[in-house]
C-alpha cells in the first residue's frame with residue numbers, strides 16, 4: 001500500500017493532538033506521503049503549546065509542508081490523488097469556512113475538494129462551549145460528508161499520561177481515515 005494523507009493544523013488549542021497524529025502517520029509503513037499545512041494562527045498555537053515550528057514537523061519522514069496561502073498547491077486540485085484529510089485541531093473559524101464553502105485558504109480549499117471528491121474528511125473541532133453557529137456548521141459539514149470528531153479523548157482505557165490520551169484519540173482518527181492500527185487501548189468488553 002502507498003497511501004497519501006493531508007493533515008492541517010489550524011488555530012485552536014490542542015495542536016499536540018495534530019502532532020501526535022502526524023507522528024503516527026509518518027511511522028506507518030503503509031503511508032507514503034503526508035501533505036502538512038498550518039494556518040497562520042495554527043503556527044502560533046503550535047509554537048505556544050508545544051515549542052515546535054512547522055520546520056520541526058516537516059523534518060519527520062514522509063512529511064511535505066505546503067504553504068497555506070498557496071492556492072496553486074497540489075492538494076488544491078481534485079486531480080491530486082490522496083486518501084483523506086484530517087484537520088487537527090480544527091478551529092471554529094475553519095469549520096465555519098468549510099461549512100460555507102469559502103475556499104480562500106489552502107486549508108479550506110483542500111477540505112472543500114475532499115467533500116466534492118467524496119474523500120474522507122475528519123474535522124477535530126476544538127472549541128467550548130459551542131454556540132448555535134458552531135452546532136449548525138457541524139451539521140452542515142456532516143451532511144456534506146465530513147466526519148465531525150471533536151477533540152474528546154476517551155478515558156475508559158485508563159490513560160496515565162498525555163501521550164496515552166493522544167494515542168487513544170489518534171487511534172480513532174486513524175480509524176476514520178481507513179488506517180486502523182492495533183491498539184491495546186481498544187475496548188475489549
Ligand SMILES: Cc1cc2nc3c(=O)[nH]c(=O)nc-3n(C[C@H](O)[C@H](O)[C@H](O)COP(=O)(O)O)c2cc1C
Pocket residue numbers: 009010011012013039040041042044045048090091092093094126127128
Ligand atoms: C492562543 C489562541 C488559542 C485559540 N484557541 C482556539 C480554540 O481552541 N478554538 C477555536 O475555535 N479558536 C481558537 N482561537 C481563535 C482562532 O485561532 C481564530 O478564530 C482564527 O481566526 C482561526 O483561523 P484558522 O482556522 O485559519 O487558524 C485561538 C486563538 C489563539 C491566538
